[in-house]
Structure formats: C-alpha cells, structure tokens
Amino acid sequence: MTRSTEDGGRRIRRVTLADVARRAGVDKAVVSRVVNNDPLLNIRPETRARVLAAIKELDYRPNAAARSLRTTRTGTVGLFIPDFANPVYAEIITGAETAAAARDCVLMVGSSTAGGSARGYLDLLGPGRVDGLLLAGGAITDEEQAVLADRGLPWLFVNRRGGGGRHVVLADGLAARIAVEHLVELGHRRIAHVGGPADADTAQRRRDGYAAALRAGGLAEDPRLIVQGDYEPDGGARAAHRLLDGPEPPTAVFVANVTAAIGVLSALQAHGLSVPDQVSVVAVHDLPLAAHLVPPLTTVRMPLQALGARAVELLLSAPADQPVEEVVRDPIELVVRHSTAPPPH
C-alpha cells in the first residue's frame, strides 16, 4: 500500500518496492532485479513490461538509504579540498562530478574552511555515507593519513603524492618546464621563481621542473631568484616584493600558480615595472580571467578536469589494498598572451 502522510496539506507519498510488486502482481525480488538490470534474471518480456509499467505509473524511486544498508555501497564518493574559493579546485570538482555521474554516483565535496581538518570531515561523514574518499591539495598530515587507513575506506590523494602510495597527479614538473622553456626561448637568462607553499607537493614538483628547465637551457640556478609564495594573490605580491628588493632583479618570473600571479603582476606595477617590457610573467594554470588581466597573462593550462575525472575512476575501480600511482597525461598547453616578451634591450 502506498502510504500517504498529510503534512500540512502537502502530500508526501513514499512508493516502495512492495507497492510496485503488488501493482505488477509479482514478488519484490523480481522488481528489485528488474530495477537493477540483473543479468541473471530470466524473465518473460511481458512480465518485465508489467513491472516497468508499474514503476512508471507509481513514479517509483529506490530508497538510497535502504539500498546502502543492504549492499554496503552508497553510490557516493567524497572529495576533500582545502578551499572552495581556489578556482583550481573548481575545475577538479567539475571533472570529478561528471565522472561520478557517468557511473551513477554522486559527489560529496567538503572543505577544510568549514570542517577543519580532513579528519574532522571523516568524523562528520562516518560509515555508510561514502564509498571512498578523494583528498585534494596539500593540507594532509601524517596523523590524518593514519586515520584514513584505519577507517577501512578506499582513498586516493589527488595531485599530491601521499605516503601511502595511492595518488593520481598531473605532470606539474612538465608544466613548469614548458613555462620556463618559453622564457628561455624568448632569450631570458635571469628567470626567477615564485614558488608555492612549502608543504605543497605541487610546489615541489613545479620547483623541480623549473630547475630542470634552467639546466636544460644551460642556465645556473640562483638561490636569490627563488622565493616562496603561496597560491593566493597576497602571497604572490609579497613574494614579488621580496624578489625586487634584491640586488639584480630578474627579467622574467615563473609563478607556480595563476592566482598568485595576479598578486605578482600588481606588485610589479607597484614597483614601476612594466610587463612584459621590463619583466615577463608566466604562471601555471589557466583561468577565464587570465585573458582579462593587465596585461593578459601567459599561462600553462593544466588538464584539471581530466584529473578530477580520473581520480573518481581510479577510486571506484582500483583495488583498495594496492598502491596506485598515476600521472594524468592529457595535454598540457602553453597559452601565450601578452605578459611574456623578450628581455629589455
């Protein structure tokens, strides 16, 4: 029987498997198998048609909680990110969401801005909520990793090489080399680097790529040209100021992140330096607004959506007890705009 509850005039029906079974004149088990497309089910076409009709007429939708309880599968994947305001994660989320939907899964994104640590997020989730957890970004402590392992939940680091040997990353080193080689080809010889946060794995890989590109170009690394920043405009601006206070300023800056590069651009202007006439700037990650900065920023576009999508696929398909270490190899593209040019004179 379809239960109807009057809730202040608003009818809240809840249609169950049993309702459909009754209507179609079959057992619940049959309906369940039809709903789930059980390949082992051998059913007369007309019976199936009757079931399908009943489902449609009653507008039946399986209850996710009941299903999860029975199967211990929830059909949702968790994604933990440091901050929704960082546009880089927006693209990762979009890719992950699409991949999840393609597998009839739903994505649950949490950030550390609200819940605090990944650990707090895990506690909030508890068992029976997600089938696995994606952890993006750099703010994961060893303690949190231990908790993860203890929960018996499949997990995967996204663009961060974790201790557990379960991660999917982008070729950040390659991205850095592409950026720096672009500057070398333009003729720059004093190429500075505004790096990312010390604890970010991406920052380290980009810094390594920077070093490799300098070597490949026959240029010596100058420690005074390497300053640490973060992935925010303020941090980029502060880093640029430190760089320009040095004795012999660079003719080009490779910034580890596009958001930080916004701060770098403004700091250069504040120092009275013209981009790209006096200093060139190139950054990792492209953004719609990069084309509208002054000057339009040259960037290296990363396959962030592919990263998010691949992360979901691996989480749902790779065995949870074995290492996964994958580098997403989708194309990385140099987007040349107007912030890079040959060095002055």
Added chain:
Amino acid sequence: MTRSTEDGGRRIRRVTLADVARRAGVDKAVVSRVVNNDPLLNIRPETRARVLAAIKELDYRPNAAARSLRTTRTGTVGLFIPDFANPVYAEIITGAETAAAARDCVLMVGSSTAGGSARGYLDLLGPGRVDGLLLAGGAITDEEQAVLADRGLPWLFVNRRGGGGRHVVLADGLAARIAVEHLVELGHRRIAHVGGPADADTAQRRRDGYAAALRAGGLAEDPRLIVQGDYEPDGGARAAHRLLDGPEPPTAVFVANVTAAIGVLSALQAHGLSVPDQVSVVAVHDLPLAAHLVPPLTTVRMPLQALGARAVELLLSAPADQPVEEVVRDPIELVVRHSTAPPPH
C-alpha cells in the same frame, strides 16, 4: 560479534550497536539512546559510563545508512549551484557548510556543469539521500520547480526569488544603491550600468537599486547607459565595449558583478581609457583578488557566507509547507579602493 572480513590483507571491521551493547552488558536500545543523548533516558551514571567506555574502546560509529532508513532523516542537505568556478558560490558554500556542520549535518553540493539541470541532479539524488535542497542561482525553470514540489522534499531558493515563495536573499538592491550613491557623491552624473544575465533575479534587483539611486540623486535614467552583461569577465568586456561605442560615454560604471568587472576594466584599457582618471568602476561582491587588479577595484562586499549559513538553518528549521521569504540583513560594506574617483575636469 565484530565481523572481520579479510579484504586482500586489509582488515575491514565494522562495529555495530550490538557489539557495543554486548561489551557494555546492556541492550542495544540503551546504547542507541546514549549515542543520541535521548533526554527521556533515565540511566544510572555508571551504566552510561560503561556504555561510553565500550563505544570508545571499540571505536564505534553509527552507520548513516541504517540510521537514515529508520528515521527517514539523512543528516545531509543538498545545494545546487550553476557553476563551481564562480567565486561567489564558493563563499555561499563555505557558509552553508559551516552551518550544516554546526548541526551535525553534511553538505552535498552539485552543479549544473556536470549533471545538467537541477532536475537531473534531483534524479541522481533520489529519495533517502538528502533532507532538503537548496537551489542557488538563476538557472531554475518552472518545470523544475514543479518537479521539486512533487518530490515531497523541503527546498529553498538561495538569492533568487522563486515562484513558490520559499527563498532567502541578500539585499541586492541596497548593495546597488550603496555603489551608485558612492559614484553620485564623487560627482558623477553619467553613470552607466553593466547588468547581469536577463534571467537572473539578482540582476533585476541590482538594476532596480541602480535606478533607485539615480532617482535619489536627482539623475535621469538613460537607457543608452544600461547594457546587459553576465557574471563572467568575457561578458563584462563585451558589455563595456558596447557602452563605449555609444555617442556620449559615461564617466562611471556600476557593474553588477565583480567577475564581470574584471572584463570591464580590461575593455576600458583596450579603449585607451584610464581608470579612475577618466572612468570610475565599482562592482558588487568583493574578492581577495579585487585588491590586486589594476587599479585595485572598489567593490561592495556582500554577506555571502551569512547567506549560505542562513539558507541551511531555514531549510532545516522552517516548516516545509509554508512560505519563507527572508532577506539576510548582515552588513553590506563599501570597500573603496582605487577604481573610483571624481569625474574628469
């Protein structure tokens, strides 16, 4: 008994209420009531202590699916947004997430970039997943609203006045007035407006606020100074170009959205106009990067986090069968930077 399954060498224990009850020497019902802090439970302190100890020793966590099935409450609220890349939603999400966590709830955010429509998102969710749905932004059709009503799920529009009379919004009109009054006070008399998308309710309210401020300042509305844009840099740039192609260009521009204003700034530069010497620019919504634009952008900071938080609170507490129409009254603040100045000569 604690069931242990060997999963490729990884032990996946699942501790249930029954395990805790056995260990503490009480009935499952007692443990359940202790876990849920049932005020009607009259229990000897030492018994409670024994239960609590058992919970801790076994590291018991209630299974969310089982709980949901029994109570028909999921402890999760859904939030549907148009696009994760829009930084405005990042702040709303953060506020909503915090408010949800404060109520031991989890937030599930979905976007239309992946799933398509709000309807597709609802279908993906199905029953038993969320206790209610928050719908932010403007891309909601009447058909979707009908589906919503049919699902028997509490819902609330966020910063959009929906047909159903269930919404929480910001004082967008006031924000527009604050911005335009700032320009009027600086002495501007030809104040243009780059508006938002035609179907966005926020765009309409900001436009109304713009009109009201002009009237209050004794200025006539000039239709040639009002152009439609959207909430993206490209749209802002295109709108600004159209504005400047007119016969008598404005001395100031009020932009409906900070992201669009980035495009407006670049378009003004492309026309050889200096900001703020020749044209002033002010926009709704503040962003960390606004301080690093060239020139640093004057904005109107909106209480977006408060909006997100209030939305969750209302969704979870307001009766689902009655209209809710609330305007969040947290302070709206003019952030004066360097993109606004008195008009030339």
Added chain:
DNA sequence: CTGAAAGCGCTTACAG
C-alpha cells in the same frame, strides 16, 4: 521462471 525469507544496522513505542 518466480517467490518466500532472512537480514543489513539502526530507532522507538511498549512492556515490565
């Protein structure tokens, strides 16, 4: 080819 039954892990009226 289809049905009956057990059970996933909880909560909640009810009994004592």
Added chain:
DNA sequence: CTGAAAGCGCTTACAG
C-alpha cells in the same frame, strides 16, 4: 531503570 521486538526498504542466496 532496562530489555525485547518490530520494522524502515531494500538485496540476495535459496527453494521450488
């Protein structure tokens, strides 16, 4: 003050 029992809505081995 605590326990026994029913049941939320499914799925899945098993019986016939």
